Amino acid sequence: MYDRESNELYVENRGLFMVSDIIFNLDPALTPYEFRVYTFLCYRRDRCGQAFPSYKSLMAKCGIGNIRTAKKAIDGLINRGLITAEKRHAQDGGSLTNAYTIYNKPRQTAD
Numbered sequence: 001m002y003d004r005e006s007n008e009l010y011v012e013n014r015g016l017f018m019v020s021d022i023i024f025n026l027d028p029a030l031t032p033y034e035f036r037v038y039t040f041l042c043y044r045r046d047r048c049g050q051a052f053p054s055y056k057s058l059m060a061k062c063g064i065g066n067i068r069t070a071k072k073a074i075d076g077l078i079n080r081g082l083i084t085a086e087k088r089h090a091q092d093g094g095s096l097t098n099a100y101t102i103y104n105k106p107r108q109t110a111d
Helices: 034-042 053-062 068-080
Strands: 083-086 099-102
Touching: 034 053, 034 068, 034 083, 053 068, 068 083
Parallel strands: none
Antiparallel strands: 083 099
16 A cells, blocks of 8 residues: 555555565576575564574475475575575484575675
């Protein structure tokens, strides 16, 4: 919705989320799975730009049939500098879901 007085565009929370348009101009283009995973992470990100989905959730929401394909898509996004992934551990030493930081444009990656 457009507010004429403040000259600003705003959207009430009606199930909308934003994805940077730069992902449509990458060369080479994102694979279909990378695109799905990136947009899903954008959908799930919090105000700090992080998302914490499990592989099970990511696979179900992105239509990915096996974990190998999901990990390959995540690795592709990391290599392109669009996300970073951080392993998290519970206080008792158990595993938690990864913390993904999502970027609106590719960052320089250290190869």
